Amino acid sequence: MAGVGIMDQRRIGELLQEAGAISASDIEQALAYQRETPVLFGQALLRLGAVAEERLLAALSDQLGLPLVPPGDLPREEAAYALAPAALGLPLRWLGEKGAVLWWAAPGGNDTGFAPLDGEAAASASSDTAQLVVFARNPLDPGLNERLGAAWSGQTRMVLGPNRLLESALARLQSAGARTRENALTDVERLREMAEEAPVIDFVNAVFEDALRDGASDIHIEPFEHEFQVRFRVDGVLRLVQTQPKSRFDAVASRIKLVSAMDIAERRLPQDGRQTVRFAGQDIDLRVSSLPGAWGESLVLRLLRKRQELPSLDGLGLMGAQRQVFNRVIREPNGVILVTGPTGSGKSTTLYRALELVNDGQRKIITIEDPVEYDMDGVTQVQARADIGYDFARGLRAILRQDPDVIMIGEIRDGETARIAIQAALTGHLVFSTLHTNTALGAIERLTDLGVEPFLVSASLRGLLAQRLLRRLCTECAAPAPPDAVSAAERLIDQAAARGVRWPAGALSEPAAWRVPAGCDACRGQGYTGRIAVYEAAAIDGAVKEAIAQNAGQEAILDAARRAGFLSMLEDGLLKARAGTTSISEAMRVLGGAGEDPGLAGAPHAARA
Numbered sequence: 001m002a003g004v005g006i007m008d009q010r011r012i013g014e015l016l017q018e019a020g021a022i023s024a025s026d027i028e029q030a031l032a033y034q035r036e037t038p039v040l041f042g043q044a045l046l047r048l049g050a051v052a053e054e055r056l057l058a059a060l061s062d063q064l065g066l067p068l069v070p071p072g073d074l075p076r077e078e079a080a081y082a083l084a085p086a087a088l089g090l091p092l093r094w095l096g097e098k099g100a101v102l103w104w105a106a107p108g109g110n111d112t113g114f115a116p117l118d119g120e121a122a123a124s125a126s127s128d129t130a131q132l133v134v135f136a137r138n139p140l141d142p143g144l145n146e147r148l149g150a151a152w153s154g155q156t157r158m159v160l161g162p163n164r165l166l167e168s169a170l171a172r173l174q175s176a177g178a179r180t181r182e183n184a185l186t187d188v189e190r191l192r193e194m195a196e197e198a199p200v201i202d203f204v205n206a207v208f209e210d211a212l213r214d215g216a217s218d219i220h221i222e223p224f225e226h227e228f229q230v231r232f233r234v235d236g237v238l239r240l241v242q243t244q245p246k247s248r249f250d251a252v253a254s255r256i257k258l259v260s261a262m263d264i265a266e267r268r269l270p271q272d273g274r275q276t277v278r279f280a281g282q283d284i285d286l287r288v289s290s291l292p293g294a295w296g297e298s299l300v301l302r303l304l305r306k307r308q309e310l311p312s313l314d315g316l317g318l319m320g321a322q323r324q325v326f327n328r329v330i331r332e333p334n335g336v337i338l339v340t341g342p343t344g345s346g347k348s349t350t351l352y353r354a355l356e357l358v359n360d361g362q363r364k365i366i367t368i369e370d371p372v373e374y375d376m377d378g379v380t381q382v383q384a385r386a387d388i389g390y391d392f393a394r395g396l397r398a399i400l401r402q403d404p405d406v407i408m409i410g411e412i413r414d415g416e417t418a419r420i421a422i423q424a425a426l427t428g429h430l431v432f433s434t435l436h437t438n439t440a441l442g443a444i445e446r447l448t449d450l451g452v453e454p455f456l457v458s459a460s461l462r463g464l465l466a467q468r469l470l471r472r473l474c475t476e477c478a479a480p481a482p483p484d485a486v487s488a489a490e491r492l493i494d495q496a497a498a499r500g501v502r503w504p505a506g507a508l509s510e511p512a513a514w515r516v517p518a519g520c521d522a523c524r525g526q527g528y529t530g531r532i533a534v535y536e537a538a539a540i541d542g543a544v545k546e547a548i549a550q551n552a553g554q555e556a557i558l559d560a561a562r563r564a565g566f567l568s569m570l571e572d573g574l575l576k577a578r579a580g581t582t583s584i585s586e587a588m589r590v591l592g593g594a595g596e597d598p599g600l601a602g603a604p605h606a607a608r609a
Helices: 012-018 024-036 041-047 053-064 080-088 092-098 119-123 142-151 163-183 185-195 198-213 246-259 320-329 347-358 392-402 415-426 442-449 454-460 483-498 542-549 554-563 569-578 584-591 598-602
Strands: 100-105 131-136 156-159 218-223 227-234 237-245 271-279 282-293 296-305 335-340 365-369 380-383 406-409 430-435 461-473 528-539
Touching: 012 024, 012 041, 012 053, 024 041, 041 053, 080 092, 080 100, 080 163, 092 100, 092 163, 100 163, 131 142, 131 163, 185 198, 185 246, 198 218, 198 227, 198 246, 198 282, 198 296, 218 246, 227 246, 237 246, 246 271, 246 282, 246 296, 320 461, 320 528, 335 347, 335 415, 335 442, 347 365, 347 406, 347 430, 347 461, 365 392, 380 392, 392 406, 392 415, 406 415, 415 430, 415 454, 430 442, 442 454, 442 461, 442 554, 454 461, 454 542, 461 569, 461 584, 483 569, 483 584, 528 569, 528 584, 542 554, 569 584
Parallel strands: 131 156, 335 430, 335 461, 365 380, 365 406, 406 430
Antiparallel strands: 100 131, 218 227, 218 296, 227 237, 271 282, 282 296, 461 528
């Protein structure tokens, strides 16, 4: 995009002072004004009356290499202010917020040739027939320039002008936007009518009911050139449910947007919607995300059942050595306990179970979440609202003034939240939270990356838990693994032991029950129904605590944890596959064989079958 011209590297204040237009005192006053009111430096000078606008514009024109627009070269008709934004897909409201107006002009004009094109010439503007003229309050605004560059590859001319001229143009832009919205009413009404038609309502309701029946966590509705697909994510895996003609897509998309309180007329920008709806006798928290694509808006719907019961820890799959570590660390009087893993791995469910176990009625428990997923008796639950500036850090500071004993933070996302959580733990609070890392011990490095000193991590951390979800084998059709697959699977156990893995006492004493998926009507031919979690759990004490305090590195911390009986998620997955709960192929699909356990990556194909 050809925008700002040859720039003088000196600041505008220096140029004006050098020309004798302002004094050093004027510069100091303008800088002080800027610290109190977020305006451009030149605007600060104008508001203080330190320089005439004509003199300022002349200096800015020299500094930026931009011409001044003659008042007579601005579009006179309001409709002209909407033509270029409409062609480029730029919202008029956004342009108003940026303090910018655009119009088409004849290409290759001289410094005063910005007269707007009109009629058919403007309507058919292209990079060969027109240049884009941009009159903006801040021509150096990176957000404005980036979006203009993405929308228009032809010639662009940035211009400067007096404030009164820009404000007049912005008023016409606002008026044009109002008229555009009035003209768009017919399209909105058409979409709304389509969304209210009985066949469309029935189709969308049927999709919801099928998703609830199948236990889907997400619905994906994706348009392509001649059709659109409906896919369900069940047990973490996407499955194609049906394909429909593209002609039905606009009506279906409008219905979903209407149900989730989204703007049905806006199809060029991403949107997020949230609503509580009732389907098939169930109250559902519906979260919808739309993303404009080449063939239309891709819609993803997350379904959260309001009255869904929390599974037990046994049902989650937390057992054996990991269960012992978990039970021990949540009984600590203070400190930080972190659960790590990717989105959708069940971290929140594990944390809610932990809160239930420590909720003895004698301690004040407060959570801050986004969103609140389960209602818990005896627990004060706070909804974070980043859109109004009420984020985790701000909410956490408020919570600490409520005399809590136990705090649960939905997620530690930044250094400020991490530091407040650590300080809360050091001042006697028990803090639960989640963190996005691939492994449990990876949370230590993540905290230091967020700016927490290693000695503070060592002093405050009490336990780390990481988890992933594997699909459970269908109990109706799972078949015993063939002999060659059993041999390969047993070799994986032996290889882990040879690398120093300390299997818990009794973990290998029961007869092995390696099984493979088959597929039947009960599991809809998938071979799996439901999911189970695999875990890593580490208590931060003894040699592990000392290694963290000394900033000894991940390898030394892992060695110390191994000596205390630490198992990786892959090793926990091997034990669950050996018990017949899941399959080796599923454990390898989710957990892989790389990272800490390179020897397990070479599992023979038979073990993955």
